[in-house]
Amino acid sequence: MSGWTNHPCTVISQEMIENEMGYRGSKSELVSHTNSVKEQRVDGSWCKKPLHLRCTLMGFERNYQIKIPSKQLNKQNYSTLSKTSLAFGNNKLNPWFITGFADAEGCFSFTIKPDAKSKLKWRSSPLFVIKLHIKDTAILELIKNTLMVGKIRKNGINSVQYQVESFNELQVIVDHFNKYPLVTEKASDYLIFKQCFEIVKQREHLTEKGLLKLIGLKSSLNWGLSDSLKEAFPNVTLVSRPEYKFNGIPDPFWVAGFTSGDGSFHLNIRKSETKISHRVSLRFSINLNIRDAEVLKGLVSYLPQANTLNKTSTGVALQGTLNQENQYVSKSNNTVSFAITKISEISEVVIPFFEKYSIQGLKSLDFADFKKVAMMIGAKEHLTIEGLNRILEIKLNMNKHREW
Structure with missing residues (x-):
């Protein structure tokens, strides 16, 4: 038959750009110097x-x-x-739809930034983001209305993002993907993200040992460690990326x-x-x-x-x-x-x-x-x-x- 032929994201600010079409981790990287956005x-x-x-x-x-x-x-x-059978009620999505869309467009990230007010001088925070062209804001509204957490913010001229950063709301995200697990290679990103989330949940990130553990985990998440983190923590023990199996x-x-x-x-x-x-x-x-x-x-x-x-x-x-x-x-x-x-x-x-x-x-x-x-x-x-x-x-x- 002749008919059939033939990502990563490190958070620096609230701007995202897709640097590699092919990478199936969290595909978008948040950067502070661009208004680029991936259209569907x-x-x-x-x-x-x-x-x-x-x-x-x-x-x-x-x-x-x-x-x-x-x-x-x-x-x-x-x-x-x-306006078809996918939405049940008027503004709800099937939970498996959300997981499938996150497999395509979601970003599981973890930021570690300098913070002079912190005892360890570093601030750690997990983040879940989906960023789209502004024309598809309705999808993000459906996801937000279904999960009942997160915020939708405009980013730049033509982009909008759904963002969950509150610790209590992130528990809803973790619960969702535990019950409706990811299918693609992005599942490995999620497993790392969840380990980071648990460390913060247990308040271990407030200790030097916990912070070093977070940095080790971040080394295998998305694009890995930034140059500034590598310079600040040259001897950190890196963590292997979880094995992915379809x-x-x-x-x-x-x-x-x-x-x-x-x-x-x-x-x-x-x-x-x-x-x-x-x-x-x-x-x-x-x-x-x-x-x-x-x-x-x-x-x-x-x-x-x-x-x-x-x-x-x-x-x-x-x-x-x-x-x-x-x-x-x-x-x-x-x-x-x-x-x-x-x-x-x-x-x-x-x-x-x-x-x-x-x-x-x-x-x-x-x-x-x-x-x-x-x-x-x-x-x-x-x-x-x-x-x-x-x-x-x-x-x-x-x-x-x-x-x-």
Whole structure:
């Protein structure tokens, strides 16, 4: 089958930037000199020039008698809160969704800063953060309303973060992830974070022995020790990072949460080489660091198993196909990719799954457009000039080009 192919954070202030796409620890680092923020990866890649896609599409306007509606798009504001079955009540999330989203976007950190007023001259504090583009504030509101702790603060011009730093509120965070454990390599970050939290809880951080233990733990958390800490504590005993082992996908809502953070619903249109027409294709993908390859392999078999379609003859056959993981998971350097591009698999597995276990945030609108185009392809509408024009209009308003 040709259809499937193919972090860390050290807190210094309240500004975060993602320095490595691939690292599956807490991906964001708080820094004081930047307003950069990672947008949700809705199209699987970065685009420094927002008009790049539109220019690409205009390139084939002269080759085909279709009308590119780049100047005719209706601009509007969107709600980033999915109105489907994922939310129970009006403002609550399934707890597994929160864990999945934290696996994608969460940051478990521990700060150790100079403090002249402290007896040891150092102040220690744990911190849990999720930072997003401001357009996805609604997701953070849902998380805050569900956990009933934390604060949401604007950071810079286009970023907002959910932050839990109160010791009593952090106990809620620890209790949550103890009950609904993380699935990716970030689970190792959490185990270190929890040890630091327990040291503070027992007030051991107020002793020199406890402080040195915290510094040793911090050496294996996210980016490790800063140069200033290395200089101040050159003889500290470093702690090995806990061994990570993938234990399977725990719940379909975890998949929905993780995909809301790290998934990509992408639409591609390109000129056919064999005839005067255009090829329309869809791609659902997730890209991770190579350390989380087992997570993507797990998704290969989990999606059809969680889907009610596996009770039908089509579903059973599809499940057998999906289990051929090498066709759907590819590796390149330090990254691993999971991708579904065959329209039958998108229509019979991906779309039904996320109709039942909903995407949240602005990405839910990209999924809705993704689904709309899949239905048009199924009805052969993409083979007409009118249908192709409609698909082009959808593409020009998806992902990073969507107004919010």
